[in-house]
Amino acid sequence: MSNRKQNKHSWIAALLLAAAAVGSATAQEVKDLTSSDPTEEQLIEILKPKDEPDGVRGIGVTAKPRAKCSLKQNGGTRGIGVSLKPISDVAAIHIQFAFNSAEIQSEASIALDRLGKALTSATLAPSCFQIKGHTDSIGSDTYNDRLSQRRAEAVRHYLTTHFSVEPDRLDAIGLGKRQPLADNATDEGRSKNRRVEIVNVSS
16 A cells, blocks of 8 residues: 555544544543432532533633523424533433322422532533423323423423523423333333433523
């Protein structure tokens, strides 16, 4: 093989390795916090943009202006535009709701208050977020889709009313039972699957 061809192959291999390194560095993970009460610091660490070095929005640093979130109406439900890009890991938390209801139970206030403080922190204040509601497998697809949507909207309402998070920063979407986190054959698995996920998004 000529030196020219060897150099070309080496250059292509280097590009592929670089792309793989970037991809692995920005890979999105679901952080399962459903079995514990996450701290404000844990939530900030999970939800901060992955492409920003530590300290960019830390204490004593002026937060950069927030880009306007591109929210739109889609068939009567809220939705972020098709250019939605997750830019953080996903925080999966357990929020207690009344049975077959979107009414938030008082026990859920600890997790929601910590989430509200995290979203209004200097690190996350410039960001927009998607709130995803999930259910277990009991009930029909249609029922669970509607219930999960209402629960995601209830969390959004809590954050906007209790912490003055700007409504355009939060999008609520119900995913029903289509993305289980655990085995729906057990009580423990179903409990994990009845969750809310939060992800930092750019649109």
